[in-house]
Amino acid sequence: MDVEQVYKALTIAGSDSGGGAGIQADLKTFQMLEVYGMSAITAVTAQNTLGVHGIYDIPLEGIERQIEAVLTDIGVDALKTGMLSQPEVIELVADLVSKYKLEKLVIDPVMIAKGGANLLAASAQDALRRRLLPLAALVTPNIPEAEVILGMEISSLESMKEAAVRMVEQFGARAAIVKGGHRTGDPTDVLYDGKQFHLMTSERYPTRHTHGTGCTFAAAITAELAKGKSLIEAVHTAKQFITLAIQHELGIGNGHGPTNHWAYWREKHNLSQLGGAAKEQGQL
Numbered sequence: 001m002d003v004e005q006v007y008k009a010l011t012i013a014g015s016d017s018g019g020g021a022g023i024q025a026d027l028k029t030f031q032m033l034e035v036y037g038m039s040a041i042t043a044v045t046a047q048n049t050l051g052v053h054g055i056y057d058i059p060l061e062g063i064e065r066q067i068e069a070v071l072t073d074i075g076v077d078a079l080k081t082g083m084l085s086q087p088e089v090i091e092l093v094a095d096l097v098s099k100y101k102l103e104k105l106v107i108d109p110v111m112i113a114k115g116g117a118n119l120l121a122a123s124a125q126d127a128l129r130r131r132l133l134p135l136a137a138l139v140t141p142n143i144p145e146a147e148v149i150l151g152m153e154i155s156s157l158e159s160m161k162e163a164a165v166r167m168v169e170q171f172g173a174r175a176a177i178v179k180g181g182h183r184t185g186d187p188t189d190v191l192y193d194g195k196q197f198h199l200m201t202s203e204r205y206p207t208r209h210t211h212g213t214g215c216t217f218a219a220a221i222t223a224e225l226a227k228g229k230s231l232i233e234a235v236h237t238a239k240q241f242i243t244l245a246i247q248h249e250l251g252i253g254n255g256h257g258p259t260n261h262w263a264y265w266r267e268k269h270n271l272s273q274l275g276g277a278a279k280e281q282g283q284l
């Protein structure tokens with residue numbers, strides 16, 4: 001029997017007790033894409049589908065030790081960042097990414113939760129621009145995040161393209177994808193790889209269960225990069241992963257529920273989808 005290589009990915013992000021976003025979404029996504037997942041938790045949130053009910057930052061030394069423990073023993077093929085919370089966490093992550101010469105870094109510049117809670121101190125925005133973006137293989141802002149980082153209004157496909165180019169040319173990321181989930185119409189994401197644009201689009205599913213879509217999307221890209229896939233291949237797979245995860249909503253919770261992290265794997269293996277019972281019972 002053939003034995004295949006084990007690929008490894010690390011997420012540096014916040015914990016979501018509700019399991020839909022943050023560390024939990026990232027690890028579920030790594031697992032479903034058959035990549036070994038590891039984590040460094042920056043903050044613990046008390047969170048459910050109705051909102052964020054508490055944020056407890058992990059001391060800087062604790063974050064550093066988690067990352068060092070993983071890197072000095074197990075190693076990583078690719079990594080991603082999510083909720084970094086404070087400017088000194090951004091400085092620390094940038095120092096460690098440089099120290100260990102980590103190339104495949106995906107930055108999801110998490111700022112505000114769907115429910116409105118602030119997940120990145122305003123004082124950290126400058127550190128994000130100055131220290132982290134120049135190290136990114138890919139940065140994955142949604143439209144409001146790109147507007148804050150760049151100080152520009154984004155209201156059209158053309159301005160999404162301009163934003164992606166500025167992330168690369170002005171701030172030094174090697175590639176940028178500006179996600180279209182927050183616009184009306186089909187959710188088109190604009191990827192600029194430093195040379196050309198790639199537009200990724202899908203049908204828009206009318207659902208309130210979109211908690212953690214950005215985390216899941218960036219984690220899927222990271223998992224595919226860990227396997228050695230090209231950026232374009234990785235983003236294509238991630239788009240399929242997130243589209244199926246949104247399409248086959250689970251119907252969990254009374255607010256913005258999680259996406260379905262099983263959906264891509266079950267589709268690939270020709271299995272029926274979970275969550276249908278809730279739909280039939282009219283709970284969705």
Ligand SMILES: Nc1ncnc2c1ncn2[C@@H]1O[C@H](COP(=O)(O)OP(=O)(O)OP(=O)(O)O)[C@@H](O)[C@H]1O
Pocket residue numbers: 021112113114141142143179180181182187188189202203204205206207210211212213214215216217239242243246
């Ligand atoms: N209703 C929808 N139907 C289909 N695809 C969607 C929908 N909403 C978002 N997407 C897709 O999901 C991915 C994540 O985009 P989105 O803009 O929602 O990220 P985000 O706001 O960072 O997510 P979050 O803050 O919830 O983690 C993108 O590929 C986007 O096009």
Ligand SMILES: Cc1ncc(COP(=O)(O)O)c(N)n1
Pocket residue numbers: 013014015016021022023045047082083110112113114115119210211212213214215
């Ligand atoms: C720990 C953590 N990380 C990221 C998000 C963003 O996800 P969303 O915008 O869907 O709330 C979140 N809510 N919680």
